[in-house]
Amino acid sequence: MLDVKAGDDSSFDFLLTKYRSPLVNFLYRMVRDRATAEDLAQDVFLRVYRARKEYIPSAKFTTWLFRIATNAALNSVRDNRHQRMEVSLDAPLGDEQESVPRDLPAREKRIDEHLVERDRVEFIQRAIASLPEKQRAAVLLHKYEEMDYAEIAKVLDCTEAALKSLLFRAYESLRVQLAPLVDRSAPEGAGEGRPS
Amino acid sequence: MKCERVSQELIAYLDGRMGSAERRETEEHLRGCPACRGRAEEFRGIWSMLDEVPVIEPSFGFDARVRQRVAAQPRRGWFAWFAPQARLAFSAVLLIALTVWVAKRPASSPGTLRTAATTEQDFNAIKDLGVLENYDLVTKMDALSELVPSADQPMPKPEAKPTESND
Numbered sequence: 001m002l003d004v005k006a007g008d009d010s011s012f013d014f015l016l017t018k019y020r021s022p023l024v025n026f027l028y029r030m031v032r033d034r035a036t037a038e039d040l041a042q043d044v045f046l047r048v049y050r051a052r053k054e055y056i057p058s059a060k061f062t063t064w065l066f067r068i069a070t071n072a073a074l075n076s077v078r079d080n081r082h083q084r085m086e087v088s089l090d091a092p093l094g095d096e097q098e099s100v101p102r103d104l105p106a107r108e109k110r111i112d113e114h115l116v117e118r119d120r121v122e123f124i125q126r127a128i129a130s131l132p133e134k135q136r137a138a139v140l141l142h143k144y145e146e147m148d149y150a151e152i153a154k155v156l157d158c159t160e161a162a163l164k165s166l167l168f169r170a171y172e173s174l175r176v177q178l179a180p181l182v183d184r185s186a187p188e189g190a191g192e193g194r195p196s
Numbered sequence: 197m198k199c200e201r202v203s204q205e206l207i208a209y210l211d212g213r214m215g216s217a218e219r220r221e222t223e224e225h226l227r228g229c230p231a232c233r234g235r236a237e238e239f240r241g242i243w244s245m246l247d248e249v250p251v252i253e254p255s256f257g258f259d260a261r262v263r264q265r266v267a268a269q270p271r272r273g274w275f276a277w278f279a280p281q282a283r284l285a286f287s288a289v290l291l292i293a294l295t296v297w298v299a300k301r302p303a304s305s306p307g308t309l310r311t312a313a314t315t316e317q318d319f320n321a322i323k324d325l326g327v328l329e330n331y332d333l334v335t336k337m338d339a340l341s342e343l344v345p346s347a348d349q350p351m352p353k354p355e356a357k358p359t360e361s362n363d
Contacts, residue, residue, distance in 0.1 A: 016262055024254045038258060045262045049269065124245050143246050148213065167207050174246075175238050182241040 012052075016045060019062075022145060023069055029140050030073035031080075032129050040072045047072075059154055066145065067155045070137050077133050120181060127177040135170035142167055199225075202232045206239055 023044060028037035047068055055064070128136060134156060141152045153163045202225050208214045209222045226233045 012266070013263075016259060020254050020258060020262075021251070024258070025251055028252055029249070034252065034255075038255060041254070041258070042262050042265060046265050046269075049266050121248055121250065124249055128246075128249070139246075142207075142211070143243070149208075164204070164208065168204055171207055171239060171242065174242050175235070178242050178245055179238070181245060182238055 012049060015048070015061075019065060020045075023065070026066065026140055026145065027069060027073050029125075029128060029144070030070075030133070030136060031076050032125075036076060036080075040069070040076055044069045044072055060151060062145070062147070063151045063154050066141060066147070067157075070141075070155055073137070074133050123181060124178065127174055130177065131170055131173060135166055135173070138163060138166045139170045139174070199229060199232050202226070202229070203235060206232075206236055210236065210239055210243065 020041065024037055024041045027040045027044075028034055031037055031040065044065070048065065128139065131139065138152060138156060141147045141155060147155070149160045149163055153160045156163065156166075158166070202222055205214065205218065205222060209219060214222065226236060
């Protein structure tokens, strides 16, 4: 980023190539619409470019980048909240038609219906989408971007203690929602490190 | 270690970011607490499930669109340093131009009268130069200066030019 600040446009291309995929995926999981996610990702890169002269390397570049992206996503989600409220609870999760499940189906029924891989993935995506925006951002940054707590706390502008609490509530919510899909045959002995 | 605290710390335990001392403490608790162990297993299962969410790739023209928008950004050259003072610079140029115009424009009526008077004096002075060429008159002027004016006779005014007698 310092090279971009110095006026090296090829370094900006490098940043674009390196971070476009994680950024688009993060935004897609936040806003649940591919076209919107790509538009927001473009806006984020444009903001990075515009702010290159004022960039101060006080934190990691990814922290700065995802802070911009998170703010953009939260604003977008809040702006479009009224649209999501009108979507049917049973509508399929897709680019154009997505919804937030407010009630979990009966375990027996969901297990029968969602053993198919596509439905299973859809169910997981719904569970993530149902999290409050800040919890969702925390989980996405923690799970998919593999940021450490200090970084995520900076992105979300909160303390590490608040972040841990936020993450616990988010994973606890996911645990409840995804309970029908949990493979009970998982090996015993938790705590052997980060699952892959 | 209490179950409530273990639950709060399970995420840090599972993602491997817990300190070694706390980790040993948590493992010890999990060995003796089926409820917390079960919860830890569920969290672990959720972690695995989240990996099933597919990764999407940006569309084909994504990079091109970003580069296009970046290229459309106004470039700031060295002259941009002057931009905030543009109005000031324009005012200064305007003031200089006005000054030059005032200085070069033809003189107006009061100035004309003054210039005419000055020209007439200069003409008279040039006309009187012929007096200086009259050597006899110049030599006799020393004798005139030796005359002492009487008290009842006023001093002749300097304006009384001897040449006028010649005319």
